[in-house]
Amino acid sequence: MCGIAGIYHRDRQRPVDSQLLANMAAIQYHRGPDNFGVQVMDERGVGFSHARLSIIDLDEERACQPFVSDDRKRLLAHNGEFYDFKRLRADLTSRGATFRTKSDSELVLHLFPRFGLDRTLEELRGEFAFAMYDDEEDALYLVRDRFGIKPLYWTNTGDSIVFGSELKVLFADPGVNRRFSEEGLLHQLIQVLVPGSTAFEGVHQVKPGHFLKIRRRDGGFQVEERRYWDLEFPNAADHQNDRDEADSVEAVRAGLVEAVNLRLEADVPVGCYLSGGIDSCAILGLSAAARQDPVKAFTIGFDDTAYDETPIARQMADATGADQEVLTLKAEDLYGHFERTLWHTERTIYNTLGVAKLLMSRRVRDIGYKVVLTGEGSDELFAGYPSFRRDLFLHGLPDLPPDERRQWESMLGESNALFKGAMLSEDEVDDPALTAAIGFTPSCLQPWLACTPTARGLMLPELRERLAGYHPGTAIADALDAGMVEDRHPLDRAQYVWAKTMLEGQILTWGGDRVDMANSMEARPAFLDHHLAETAVNIPPLHRIRERREKHVLREAMKGLLPKVLYEREKFAFMAPPAHTDPGKWNSMMALAEQHLSHEAIGRAGILDAAAVDTMLAEASATETSRARKVQLDAIINHALGVQILHREFIQGDIPAKAAAMAEELGWKVAA
The missing domain is CATH 3.60.20.10 (Aminohydrolase, N-terminal nucleophile (Ntn) domain)
Structure with missing residues (x-):
């Protein structure tokens, strides 16, 4: 890279x-x-x-x-x-x-x-x-x-x-x-x-x-x-719904084995990122099987047990004989490196997972590694996110028996409760343009579209006025290729929209390349091998999510190398604890807010409304504010901090002079 x-x-x-x-x-x-x-x-x-x-x-x-x-x-x-x-x-x-x-x-x-x-x-x-x-x-x-x-x-x-x-x-x-x-x-x-x-x-x-x-x-x-x-799913009528599940399992297994083996090729040592999810565990297991020496595994841990996946990651490392390196991060670690992370992401981040990934890539390089294999892309191909289960239930399973429908409703209400307000919207959002284009408003976009009224309110009145006729959902719908969603199964449509929005704009940007390369470290997402992707899109939807269990076909393909607890475990979205969950982290966020969201700082940038920002911060700290709303406001505060930092660094800052000074310092001079 x-x-x-x-x-x-x-x-x-x-x-x-x-x-x-x-x-x-x-x-x-x-x-x-x-x-x-x-x-x-x-x-x-x-x-x-x-x-x-x-x-x-x-x-x-x-x-x-x-x-x-x-x-x-x-x-x-x-x-x-x-x-x-x-x-x-x-x-x-x-x-x-x-x-x-x-x-x-x-x-x-x-x-x-x-x-x-x-x-x-x-x-x-x-x-x-x-x-x-x-x-x-x-x-x-x-x-x-x-x-x-x-x-x-x-x-x-x-x-x-x-x-x-x-x-x-x-x-x-x-x-x-x-x-x-x-x-x-x-x-x-x-x-x-x-x-x-x-x-x-x-x-x-x-x-x-x-x-x-x-x-x-x-x-x-x-x-x-x-x-x-393009990620081209077959027409719904052409899906091989009578395909033998064993054929799907074997196709996934063969495709992933090949993708991993290709990505182990390098003239430098190659390690693996390892969380507690089946994606990175599968990558580590296959890498360990293909290598003669122990694989170096790198794990991020958090001091909040609700978000920490270290115990399961340790089981996988032990099972494969991996040499595991665990980086446990505290609240002050995350907001203490927030500004540096924004310099590299060049866009706002809703969660300090991006900071955690930047700190981990630094540890990887300090240990002497330049390359790791990662599990990104698996959720996109095999329907791993809670939003996909929700869309399948609401739009792809219309004829469920009453007992099974109640089981789905109970599962959707209870699972991934930690992420309501961020990965799942607290309330239903129906965007007319997206619904017209997709057939429904994908659940993956709903939490962010739900932020729009609050976000608009944070902007200066003259900016809001110029955006009066602008609708984010319409702009996204217009940018999608209608031919790629027309006549597709609802689960395929939901996965396609995620791949075109959240995968490229979040997972692979501030959760991937930008925070990895900040420390000169290359990440290789084996699941995003396009040959494997072309196999995955032809797997029947109910082989991807079966009996309410996400990534079913991948679980079965990797069953032989996954710890039992992981094989049976529900998908847990990997993210850092939001600021409101920890007093120390909240105080760290507020310290940044005092610097970047003060009336003086807001006045210098000329993009936000200081009174509206004060109102938002007060709501976020109020005890009567619901948990899901706190998660949402946590994200919006991060975004508000982000736009202020981006403005300072990239608009007010003298980038040409900084680049020239860096070339001078490095000795990267070219003769006239």
Whole structure:
């Protein structure tokens, strides 16, 4: 994993500033501290830079990016991993390709001229984001992996296309504007984002499973967006509901074994993240079976027993002979690193799980590891979240016998009570646009849409007025491909919406890449192997959730390696204890509020209403406020802190000067 950056000028004859590219690499030094490189193509108005984290091919001189093709026609900067690369290298070599490195990244330069981009993307397996300039077409390609595991941002300044792995990389260019959009601000306050958007005006993400082809046309830029892959569930009528469950179990087992084995490939040691869930336990169990040496397992613990999964994680570590490292975090640890976490996430977070993950990635690197396998993606593929059970019951099981219906209602009322107000809405929310598009308002979005009235009320009156006709649910519905939900089973529709919103915008961002790479640590989510995903979407819904038990088919596939208590255990969403559950943590949150939500701080930023913030804080601390409302307000306070911190760091802060200073300090200087 690495960090990439680049500039593509409207004027082909305009030279790209090599030192600016080096500055853009320097400000993402945390993504790639092992080396950096800059390449500018003269008289083409394009240049890339790269900050390298060496994992495959440790020769820093040979494998340093950006890569230039032998014929000088293509320029490449790549972030991520291409698995199965040895087979592809052998095939390409038999076709006459000559590789200059042992890096998986070099594959693109040999695949593209032989097969074109569409076929190239079919061959690439893994998590990646890359930029390639092709001189024959005078085109810049920006490509992101199928699920959005690796980030890629871009903006059009009018004179240039500027892109990078992080927002701060774009902002290192003085020509890039830095200001919130009203819509982006509102979405930061309610957690859920519109796919492809950011908090900042004119700054976009390349969508998962998409690429951009950008060319200079008529004094400007022609930007063509194309989708090359999607999580495509079959039509409800085509689901093989009579499929033998054993076939589903075997398909999942075979797919996951292959995905894990591919992700153990590295030229450095590979560990595993281990919580008390079946996902990470399955990954550890398979990794231990495939390795000759004990696997290093890293576990986050909390000092609140209601949220701590350490005891079950210890059972799994003992069963596999893993060398387990447990990092137990206290309340003051989480809010004490909140501001640093926001610098890396570049978006708000509703729960300090993101802080916990950042602190764990630091421990991983301190111990000497750069790579871990993780369990992210399992819940998305096998319907693990409580919201999925709720949507299946309400919209996918209309003909239940009365006794079974009562059992479902009782289970839904009792289970995951800790997460009401965050992962589940306290009250039903029916968004007209989402219901029209999906057939119902997915339960995964309801808790965040329920925050909208409170979030709007926190914004300055003039901002609220400009957003009077804006509806977050409508914007999200409009961004979804109607063809991917039409005529699908209700559970498939719910899973698709989660994958397009919460997975990419939360799980893989502030719960994944951004807090892992903050400490130069690569996470590999084996469940998000696209071959495994294509198997999972064809598994009948009632093999995913059977008799009210989520992830049934995965449990059965991994039954032989899971501890009995875990095999039988209900899904427990992994998150940090909310602030209101612990006086010390609440005091730590309020200390940040005194700094960032004071009338003075709010006045400087000019985005929030100080009186409304005071009212919210008073409600959150009142004893008569319901528990679910406290959970909701806990999230909104985190978001309010977040937008204030983001404003201070990315709008008020001088990012270009900071990037230049970092390049100077690192010695990342480029001769004029």
